[in-house]
Amino acid sequence: DQQVKQNSPSLSVQEGRISILNCDYTNSMFDYFLWYKKYPAEGPTFLISISSIKDKNEDGRFTVFLNKSAKHLSLHIVPSQPGDSAVYFCAASKYNFNKFYFGSGTKLNVKP
């Protein structure tokens, strides 16, 4: 039973344009949501997070939006750069942080 889902296995975007990565979850008890970026042969790197009491969090080129009623979050990258090409995972947790649930990942390719 996958509680966090990323339905798009891949996304291709032109450099300078916006990348939008989507994530859905099923458990309404989740309080905290995170996005990670992973290059091949490296561990996942934390990008940005959002608490369930917010609907938006921004950090430089990265913005995460949370729609609790739809159980949906998205990561916007503006402008996209070739170095952003990686696999992006969304994750969710309750506030006790004793378990994190991951989506299956979306491979982003930013074309020069």
Add this chain to the structure above:
Amino acid sequence: SAVISQKPSRDICQRGTSLTIQCQVDSQVTMMFWYRQQPGQSLTLIATANQGSEATYESGFVIDKFPISRPNLTFSTLTVSNMSPEDSSIYLCSVVPGAGELFFGEGSRLTVL
């Protein structure tokens, strides 16, 4: 944040052997987790390593196959026992040092022949 060092970074092993992966953190942490990423798959939690007590395993993972040690708040080991080609994966150590973000080590890429 936290700096997490894993050893080995990669290894090629023969079927039926065992390999122990070490994870060292630069600060004391309560929560330490071991994940696996099989080729083309997501991150799957194997177990939570508890200091001073037995690890808590997720469904589908058992202590005999994946014994874990957690002797103190900065160190843990994961052993992959009696390996088969299906165990070929990246094994990742991760911690929650404080405010909720989960930080990962670089991973240990295991290939079983």
